[in-house]
Amino acid sequence: MNLEQVFKNNESWIQHKLQVDPSYFDKMGKGQTPELLYIGCSDSRVTAEELMGATPGEVFVHRNIANMVISIDLNVMSVVNYAVDHLKVKHVIVCGHYGCGGVKAAMQSQDLGLLNPWLRNIRDVYRIHKTELNAIPDETERYDRLVELNVQEQCVNLIKTAAVQRGIKERGLEVHGWVFDIKTGKLKSLNINFEEILANIMEIYHLY
Ligand code: CO
Numbered sequence: 025m026n027l028e029q030v031f032k033n034n035e036s037w038i039q040h041k042l043q044v045d046p047s048y049f050d051k052m053g054k055g056q057t058p059e060l061l062y063i064g065c066s067d068s069r070v071t072a073e074e075l076m077g078a079t080p081g082e083v084f085v086h087r088n089i090a091n092m093v094i095s096i097d098l099n100v101m102s103v104v105n106y107a108v109d110h111l112k113v114k115h116v117i118v119c120g121h122y123g124c125g126g127v128k129a130a131m132q133s134q135d136l137g138l139l140n141p142w143l144r145n146i147r148d149v150y151r152i153h154k155t156e157l158n159a160i161p162d163e164t165e166r167y168d169r170l171v172e173l174n175v176q177e178q179c180v181n182l183i184k185t186a187a188v189q190r191g192i193k194e195r196g197l198e199v200h201g202w203v204f205d206i207k208t209g210k211l212k213s214l215n216i217n218f219e220e221i222l223a224n225i226m227e228i229y230h231l232y
Pocket residue numbers: 065066067089090091121123124125126127
């Protein structure tokens with residue numbers, strides 16, 4: 025992508041927005057009240073706003089390799105805290121995608137340096153779900169399922185945080201797990217049953 029083109033695109037975007045609504049940027053300058061927090065993969069093919077048809081101001085976004093929610097990652101934890109405690113979003117979404125390079129890299133026997141500790145979290149997801157995953161003979165299907173289970177575990181990681189627990193209890197905040205299919209463009213909800221997954225164990229994660 026040509027960087028000069030980027031600035032030209034920006035100019036035409038401004039003109040287009042002002043044609044539709046002359047006060048567009050005045051309104052945007054006044055602040056944001058997004059109702060969604062989207063945590064997705066950094067993959068260039070998996071956008072946040074575009075695939076949802078969302079406009080500026082509607083979605084608070086965090087993206088990292090393989091859409092991870094890691095408790096000691098100050099970056100994702102700051103985003104979650106700010107979005108949930110201050111912006112008071114109504115929904116927190118973890119969106120994974122089939123064909124995720126991060127998930128695939130996590131399963132290779134290769135030293136990836138700085139990425140090792142990051143991707144190790146995905147190996148742990150595999151370990152938790154090894155019985156189900158090892159029973160899938162087709163490699164692509166097994167990866168697809170690992171992508172889904174990784175989303176599920178990252179949602180569970182969200183539920184382990186004080187901010188999300190407070191949001192759920194005090195104002196009905198909802199956590200959702202989604203997967204984007206790169207080959208079809210289809211977005212699907214995994215309809216994760218957190219009560220079933222966390223039955224008889226959630227107590228140990230209660231923070232207050
Ligand atoms: Co990815």
